[in-house]
Amino acid sequence: MQVWQVTALGHPAERTERALPVASSGQARVKVAAVGLNFADLLMAEGKYQERPTLPFIPGMEFAGTIDSIAPDSATGLQPGDRVAGFASGGALAEYVTAQAAHLIALPASMSFAQAAAFQIAYGTSHLALDRKARLQPGEVLLVFGAAGGVGLTAVEIGKRMGARVIACARGAEKLEIARAAGADVLIDSDTPDLKAALKAAAKPWGGVDVVYDPVGGPAFAAALSACRPEGRLLTIGFASGQLPDIPANHLLVKNLSVMGLYWGGYMTFAPQVLADSLRTLFQWFAEGGLRPHISHELPFADYPKGLELLRTRKATGKVVITL
Incomplete structure (x- = not known):
C-alpha cells in the first residue's frame, strides 16, 4: 500500500510503500478515504510534540473510511463495508490502517468521509474543554483565541450551542468573518495594537470573561488575564504561536482564577470512556444538524506536504483534509 512516512525528524515526509497491515485481536482494518490534518502532525514531524513515535513512522491521527476486515473477536456490531471514523496516535496517512474496533465510530448517513476526518479531534477537544473542564454555563462569556483555526472554530460553534456569549479573536477580516458565521458575538483582530485593551473593552458590557479558550499561547494569554x-x-489547549505563555501566579491568586490544560489524546490512555461519551454526543449533534464542520482545503493524497504547509503558514481555516 502507499503511505507517507517520516524517516528523520525535521525532514520532509516521503511517499513510499509498505506491506498491507493485518487486523489482530480486537482490531479492524479500514480502507482509508480521508485523513484530517492537525497542527500536532506538524509538531510531531519536527520532534516538538509531547508524543514522539519511533522512527520511521506514518503520520496522520484521524481518519475515515470503510471497514475492510475485522477480527472475529471484535464484539462491536461493526462489519466489513461499514463507514467509520477513527483516531490513532499515528498511521492514518496510508491506504489502509488498523485500529481497535471498539474505538471506531459508525458514521451518520448524512456525514461525508471528509467531514468525518475533520470532526473528532477538533470538536472533541472543544467539547471536553468547555463542558468537562471549564463547565461553561449558559449566559457566560467565552473568549476564543485562534477562532478560525482547527479547534478554535469548533470552540466558537460549541460555545454558542452551550448558550455562551462568544468573543472571537483571529487574524484578519476574512478569518473573523468565518468566526462570525460560526456564531461569534464579538470579533477582535489579534493584530490589534493593544490587544489587552481591546479584550477588556469587549468584555466590559458583560462584566468580564468567564472562560478563555487558548490554542495559541504566547502573549495573548497574558492579555486575556x-x-x-x-x-x-483559562484553558490551555496548545501553542500554535510557538511560545509558551507566562502565567503570573500572583494574578491567579488575586482574581481567584483557574488555569486548566486539555490534551484530548491523553484521555485515550487514562479515560477512554470519557472520549467515547463525548464523541457520541457530538455525532448526535451533527446528525441533528447542529454542527457544521468547516473544511478550507480538501487535497489529494499526493499533496500531503502542501497540507502541512497550509498549517505551518496559517493559511488554512477550520480543517485541512487529505482524500484518497
Whole structure:
C-alpha cells in the first residue's frame, strides 16, 4: 500500500510503500478515504510534540473510511463495508490502517468521509474543554483565541450551542468573518495594537470573561488575564504561536482564577470512556444538524506536504483534509 512516512525528524515526509497491515485481536482494518490534518502532525514531524513515535513512522491521527476486515473477536456490531471514523496516535496517512474496533465510530448517513476526518479531534477537544473542564454555563462569556483555526472554530460553534456569549479573536477580516458565521458575538483582530485593551473593552458590557479558550499561547494569554472576571477559567489547549505563555501566579491568586490544560489524546490512555461519551454526543449533534464542520482545503493524497504547509503558514481555516 502507499503511505507517507517520516524517516528523520525535521525532514520532509516521503511517499513510499509498505506491506498491507493485518487486523489482530480486537482490531479492524479500514480502507482509508480521508485523513484530517492537525497542527500536532506538524509538531510531531519536527520532534516538538509531547508524543514522539519511533522512527520511521506514518503520520496522520484521524481518519475515515470503510471497514475492510475485522477480527472475529471484535464484539462491536461493526462489519466489513461499514463507514467509520477513527483516531490513532499515528498511521492514518496510508491506504489502509488498523485500529481497535471498539474505538471506531459508525458514521451518520448524512456525514461525508471528509467531514468525518475533520470532526473528532477538533470538536472533541472543544467539547471536553468547555463542558468537562471549564463547565461553561449558559449566559457566560467565552473568549476564543485562534477562532478560525482547527479547534478554535469548533470552540466558537460549541460555545454558542452551550448558550455562551462568544468573543472571537483571529487574524484578519476574512478569518473573523468565518468566526462570525460560526456564531461569534464579538470579533477582535489579534493584530490589534493593544490587544489587552481591546479584550477588556469587549468584555466590559458583560462584566468580564468567564472562560478563555487558548490554542495559541504566547502573549495573548497574558492579555486575556486582564479581561477575566473573578473566578474566571483559562484553558490551555496548545501553542500554535510557538511560545509558551507566562502565567503570573500572583494574578491567579488575586482574581481567584483557574488555569486548566486539555490534551484530548491523553484521555485515550487514562479515560477512554470519557472520549467515547463525548464523541457520541457530538455525532448526535451533527446528525441533528447542529454542527457544521468547516473544511478550507480538501487535497489529494499526493499533496500531503502542501497540507502541512497550509498549517505551518496559517493559511488554512477550520480543517485541512487529505482524500484518497
